[in-house]
Amino acid sequence: MSAERELSRAASKKSWLEAANDPASDFPIQNLPFGIFSDKRNAARRVGVAIGDAIVDLAALAAAGQLALPAGGAQHFSQPVLNGFIALGREAWRSVRLHLSTLLDAACATLRDDAQLRSRVLVAQADATLHLPLDIPGYTDFYSSKEHATNVGAMFRDPSKALLPNWSEMPIGYNGRASSVVASGTPIRRPMGQLLPPGAARPVFGACRKLDIELETAFVIGRGNALGEPIACSDAEDHIFGMVLLNDWSARDIQQWEYVPLGPFNAKSFATTISPWIVTLDALEPFRVAQPVQDPPPLAYLRHTGAHAFDISLEARLTPHRADRPVSPSPTTTITRTNFKQLYWTMAQQLAHHTVSGCNTRVGDLMGSGTISGATPDSFGSLLELTWNGARPVVLASGGTRGFLEDGDELTLTGWCQGEGYRVGFGTCTGMILPARG
Incomplete structure (x- = not known):
């Protein structure tokens, strides 16, 4: 080592x-x-x-x-x-x-x-x-940014009770759809689904109107565990091959109608984009930093000593569809800047919690971080937060605005660790929105 x-x-x-x-x-x-x-x-x-x-x-x-x-x-x-x-x-x-x-x-x-x-x-x-660099047997998406969870909780629940009691006790996650994970550059079709219009008694069926991004990273399982054999938090990083950028495209209006009581389903299953290059943990080692202080202290099986976060700068850039592009060059707008080191729950804790029940993992399994948001409005990791559910649209370099993504828009994630005279980067994670079918 x-x-x-x-x-x-x-x-x-x-x-x-x-x-x-x-x-x-x-x-x-x-x-x-x-x-x-x-x-x-x-x-x-x-x-x-x-x-x-x-x-x-x-x-x-x-x-x-x-x-x-x-x-x-x-x-x-x-x-x-x-x-x-x-x-x-x-x-x-x-x-x-x-x-x-x-x-x-x-x-x-x-x-x-x-x-x-x-x-x-x-x-x-x-x-x-x-x-796509992997055969992905399984995909799990966590919900590990305290800032993101607080923003979403404040938006859709009582702001004074934005975080549910279990959030600070364990890494919350859900099993995603591995079959719809795609490589960077794959076009993303706007999903169809059930929507509940404001004031309506029953839903309607139609194209998503609030198509969003989620700026995330993900880690790749390099060594699995047997069924019934949990991975200890102290050993978890030895099971990780490396990391990629991940955009968990989200249909917010479909999600808002379907997520109670069992969480998102069609709102998340239609596509998840990852970057094509897997950066090893060894390459990231010089950029290891301390994770945020956890209060209350986690239960024993989620404790580890030392630093388990990484200083990875992250950005999301939006290039609007042609009708919104100016004559001048560079129509792209950087809509957010954030950092992986701000995640409340570490990758080691995520993997330890995932397997504590005895759940087995396999080589190539993908574990998403969940949306990575910072403490300031310009560091939020989704349009849902950046625009506060569309109420405060983002102003583009072209002069246009966005509450959520429009057909023809292209979204690119980038990420890197900054060294002295060099950077360890992830390349890009890109997808363009195509119109819904039907």
């Missing part, structure tokens, strides 16, 4: 790939996230690692004899999802990252000075298609 931490902390480390040394790049040599890609030369989906503006083709690198794993593990580099590689375990993940960090180091000539080898193993990101 110490060697990996030292590697990630090496702010002065540089690559012979100049784009990776750009301080604004999400993918310096300190990051090396994993994903699945294809390109025009090879339509097969396979494992890659992002570096600067390029992708290292791990299948090609292994075929060239430059990347080996014990017990034939290199075969997993040619698979269309990361699950097989992830299942090899933490030592395999670290071994690959450490080996790549050596090959890509400015002082290493192996790839740097071999043009033929470089042409076989490096693919320009601009020439590649990124795919």
Whole structure:
């Protein structure tokens, strides 16, 4: 562990790939996230690692004899999802990252000075298609931002009792729909459902009128647990492979009608978007910080010592549909800025609580953080909060406004950890809204 931490902390480390040394790049040599890609030369989906503006083709690198794993593990580099590689375990993940960090180091000539080898193993990101990186057996969405839960509770209940009594005692969550998790860039169809118009006695059926975003992250299970065998809070991070950005698209009007008594159903199941690159916990290690103070102190099974939050800056940008775009360039508006470190419940606590009943998890399971909101109005993680349910629309750079998303709008999430002269980023998590069917 110490060697990996030292590697990630090496702010002065540089690559012979100049784009990776750009301080604004999400993918310096300190990051090396994993994903699945294809390109025009090879339509097969396979494992890659992002570096600067390029992708290292791990299948090609292994075929060239430059990347080996014990017990034939290199075969997993040619698979269309990361699950097989992830299942090899933490030592395999670290071994690959450490080996790549050596090959890509400015002082290493192996790839740097071999043009033929470089042409076989490096693919320009601009020439590649990124795919959903995982087979996701299960998806759980938590509700771990105190600020978000307070805002929503104040909006729809008595503001003096915004948080329900159980919220401060355990990480609240619900089982989402794994089948509708999609990769960044996938268009999102406006959902249909039951809506209860103001003052109406019965619902109507129609297209969602309050389509929203939820600015989240998610962690990926790297090592599961057996049925009936809980994961201890102190051990939980050893079960996590890495993190992605996540947008849990939400139909607020459908949700408001259906969520009592059992919570959201159709309002959340129609689509969830994740970013294509999975950033490992090892890459995030230098940015570990203390989590918020928890009051009351959690029950024993939810206690852990040390720092378990990460300083990840997060933003959401809205690009309006063409009718709302000005003649001038840059129609995009950053509608919120927040930070992962503000989450009340940590990833370790979420996983410990998820499994304390004996629930088993599997490699590739996705665990959403829940909407991440800060304490100020410009740091809220959803349009529901930013506009206070549409009452205070967001003003766009184009001069238009938004209460909720309109057809043709595009929403992009970004996130990064800021080091000294470099950043460890997640890339983008993007989706454009298509009109409802019917």
